[in-house]
Amino acid sequence: MDKLDTEDITLLTKLNLRRVKDQIASDLKLGMISQVGSAFTLTSAGMDLLERYKTYKRTHGQPLPTADDHSQEEDRDEQETDNQIEGESEMHNARADPLS
Numbered sequence: 792m793d794k795l796d797t798e799d800i801t802l803l804t805k806l807n808l809r810r811v812k813d814q815i816a817s818d819l820k821l822g823m824i825s826q827v828g829s830a831f832t833l834t835s836a837g838m839d840l841l842e843r844y845k846t847y848k849r850t851h852g853q854p855l856p857t858a859d860d861h862s863q864e865e866d867r868d869e870q871e872t873d874n875q876i877e878g879e880s881e882m883h884n885a886r887a888d889p890l891s
Contacts, residue, residue, distance in 0.1 A: 794830035805858040 800811050818824040823837035848855055
């Protein structure tokens with residue numbers, strides 16, 4: 792498997808850099824990937840997990856996720872965050888001016 796840096800992974804997956812870095816940190820800790828300089832590659836445990844995941848999806852007739860799936864998920868996450876911030880702002884304004 793090729794070695795990829797965080798920029799490569801971000802471009803390929805269409806995920807934001809923070810999310811990629813968080814996943815890399817988790818995968819390193821679990822031993823699913825290894826780091827060589829600034830690049831990352833799957834370990835044998837990571838390759839095994841990937842193959843089992845692909846087999847699971849295939850046997851259940853489900854497609855593998857695509858970069859576009861993640862992009863749409865991220866759009867929903869951003870919208871939920873925007874809505875949450877807007878709601879918190881409205882709550883703050885209501886507390887600051889209880890007569891309005």
